[in-house]
Amino acid sequence: MFSQRIKWWFITPMLVFLFLWNVLPLLWVVGLSFYNYSVLKGGTPRFVGFLNYLLLHMDPYMWERFRTTFLFVLLAVALELVIGFVLGFFFNQKIKGKKYMLPLIFVPMIVAPVAAGVFFRFIYDPHWGIINYFLNTLFGFRLEFLEDAALAMPAVVAVDVWMWSPFMMLMCLAGLQAVPKHLYEAAEIDRLSWWTQFRYIVLPHIKPVLVLAVLLRTIDAFKIFDIIFVMTGGGPGSATEVLPMTLYRNAFLFWRTGSASALAVVLLLIAVAFTSLYLLLIPRPRTEG
Amino acid sequence: MTRKLFGLVLILALMLGLAVSVDAxxxxxxxxxxxxxxxxxxxxxxxxxxxxxxxxxxxxxxxxxxxxxxxxxxxxxxxxxxxxxxxxxxxxxxxxxxxxxxxxxxxxxxxxxxxxxxxxxxxxxxxxxxxxxxxxxxxxxxxxxxxxxxxxxxxDDLVLYVRKDLLNDPKEQTAFKEKYGFDLPTTYEDFAELDWETFEKVIEFFTRPPHLYGFAGEYAKEYDFISDHVMSMFWTWGGDIIDVKTNRVQGILNSDVNNEALEYYVDLLKYQPPGAVSFGIDQVINAMAQGQVFSALTWAAVGAPIFDPNLSRVADDVMVVQPPGKRMPDGTLNRIYCLGxxxxxxxxxxxxxxxxxxxxxxxxxxxxxxxxxxxxxxxxxxxxxxxxxxxxxxxxxxxxxxxxxxxxDFWHLPCYAELLLIQQEEWTAYASGANKDAKTANDSVARRQELVLMREGLLK
The missing domain is CATH 3.40.190.10 (Periplasmic binding protein-like II)
Incomplete structure (x- = not known):
């Protein structure tokens, strides 16, 4: 009886904290999303039901932001997965100097995104950026990476890939190292091809880790804000205007609190959908019977 | 005697104390x-x-x-x-x-x-x-x-910074006259009478990539950078941005004259350094101070670094003049620029x-x-x-x-931030090639701004 009580004594402060810091603000945001309210204008919030959601749905520019965001997520996560997997596979081999190379590969992950954004702004600069220096020296032309609407998205995706491919590599490496060695040995004896080994031994073992890595990166990429804010401000035009930027502008520039809350709820639901998808995709542990 | 002296000292001390306390x-x-x-x-x-x-x-x-x-x-x-x-x-x-x-x-x-x-x-x-x-x-x-x-x-207001050393160089003057058939403007008064058509020839003349370009203006999406300049062009071309009585935008902001002005302003990019489409105030000042451009259209308030020899390569070589106007059909010079x-x-x-x-x-x-x-x-x-x-x-x-x-000045409406972002987005999209023409950009601005004004109950 006493041990039951003391358990609650330990848990309760954390639950109270969680309620005050997560659940209550979340409920507050959901509530605000049904009101026409601006925290800057003040006044009494006016209940409008689902109108804020309806207006989001009817706004063609909002759909454009969704497309831009999904494009960013798709490009960034796919490239990070491929690069991360290749690097993971490479570092899973016996390589001389691996323990010195690995920490270097992780460096981009620990750079602050704002710093990375500023750093790449210089790298991409049409005048003194190092990429344009080489382009101009070798081929006699320059590219306006962040100024050209067609190049801006690939340019910001590249920065995200630079930052987060090491994370994918780390996850892949962890998964690859968990594959039992005897399976490889058996495959060698059976003279299985590289592809067959990969398809039937490696992939089933690393699939849960890969799915988790993709899920984490997808949710994170969906929240992209800092890099784009620093590098392009969502421009040129709206070429890199992703949903978190739209949310930020609605909330803190236009001060349309109700509308911003509705968008925040939609983004939350998308993140929940991704998580549910993960739970569906992840192989359930087999019960011995 | 001692008692009197003691009394005097006491009174003085009290007065000093009082003064100190009043001060405190x-x-x-x-x-x-x-x-x-x-x-x-x-x-x-x-x-x-x-x-x-x-x-x-x-x-x-x-x-x-x-x-x-x-x-x-x-x-x-x-x-x-x-x-x-x-x-x-x-x-x-x-x-x-x-x-x-x-x-x-x-x-x-x-x-x-x-x-x-x-x-x-x-x-x-x-x-x-x-x-x-x-x-x-x-x-x-x-x-x-x-x-x-x-x-x-x-x-504050928009002014034009120009390289007087280049304008006063006899070789440049001769070459310019040979090419265009008229004299380079050299004085403050010459520029006061200058229209964009003439000024464009001057900036074309001084466009000598990769070391010198004719002009630098603001085109960035940040804050109100492109809007300050584009709206100045609209007003100077004889257009407007809104009907202040009804808050109608359609037919005003996307008028033919404004479309022409926007196209003209974006067209000026050909006389500017690479990357000028993302130039804000800092980049324009830098381009001018580093001697990369012959002229820069920016704020009077930011003149100091251009004239500071510690920051500028052309500190002694710049003069500040009024930006060009637009020659109207009746021959008058129209010059209306954004206030800072x-x-x-x-x-x-x-x-x-x-x-x-x-x-x-x-x-x-x-x-x-x-x-x-x-x-x-x-x-x-x-x-x-x-x-x-x-x-x-x-x-x-x-x-x-x-x-x-x-x-x-801009509108002072409570929904200014939304109105501003719409035009920043559409105009930078046009400047960077995402919007195919000036008309499409201005039509889109007018339509979107009216929707905001309608939602806010400001459209009459």
């Missing part, structure tokens, strides 16, 4: 100003604070400290609005941008100044001594009303409103305005700025004063 009881106030980080005129308001401290101690009977808090242009509005939304007394005075008056006034976050100005002879005199353009831009909301919410902290500058407003949540008003009264004293000018600021009091002494004080002063008469 003297009120002390800390005024907080939120301003634009890295913007000289804003920073001068705080740098000149010790002068106000002396003044307050001597004339107002209290001691005062002034502390500054800063945010760059691009995030100042959010910082100020966040403080207001929280009804915070963190700032007593806020250096706002003129466009924000509506949003702050409608929310009840700043105090209306009419009665205060009326009851304070110093302020009343100063306001009467300002140009109507400044009163309308920095003080008034709604537009055309007599309601005053701010006072001009500094005046900022008002300051008093927070409704300030606990030191009286002292904030004292500060503003001190700011508009002629000696303070002169000191502001000496330190590189742009005052607004006509008894200062209309003098020859002021206009010769800094290289940009004359152009600053001359451009006041041709200045026009």
């Amino acid at each position: 009881q003297k009120k002390h106030v800390t005024l907080s100003i939120l301003g634009i980080g890295g913007w000289t005129p804003s920073e001068l308001a705080v740098k000149m604070a010790p002068l106000f401290s002396e003044y307050a101690e001597k004339n107002l009977g209290y001691t005062v400290d002034i502390v500054g808090d800063w945010a760059p242009f691009t995030s100042l509005y959010e910082k100020a609005a966040s403080a207001f939304a929280a009804k915070s007394d963190a700032y007593d005075i806020i250096i706002s941008d003129s466009q924000w008056l509506g949003a702050f006034a409608e929310g009840g976050h700043i105090i209306q100044l009419n009665e205060i100005i009326e009851s304070e002879p110093l302020l009343k005199k100063a306001v009467e001594d300002m140009y109507e353009t400044h009163r309308a831009a920095y003080m008034t909301y709604p537009d055309g009303s007599d309601k005053w919410w701010g006072l001009p902290q500094e005046g 500058g900022q008002p300051w407003v008093i927070s409704a949540y300030s606990k030191h409103k009286k002292e904030a008003i004292d500060f503003l009264k001190w700011w508009y004293l002629p000696e303070t305005q002169w000191e502001f000018a000496r330190r590189g600021g742009n005052p607004v009091v006509r008894s200062v700025i209309d003098t020859k002494e002021f206009q010769e004080m800094n290289p940009w002063n004359k152009a600053y004063v001359d451009m006041i008469h041709t200045g026009r």
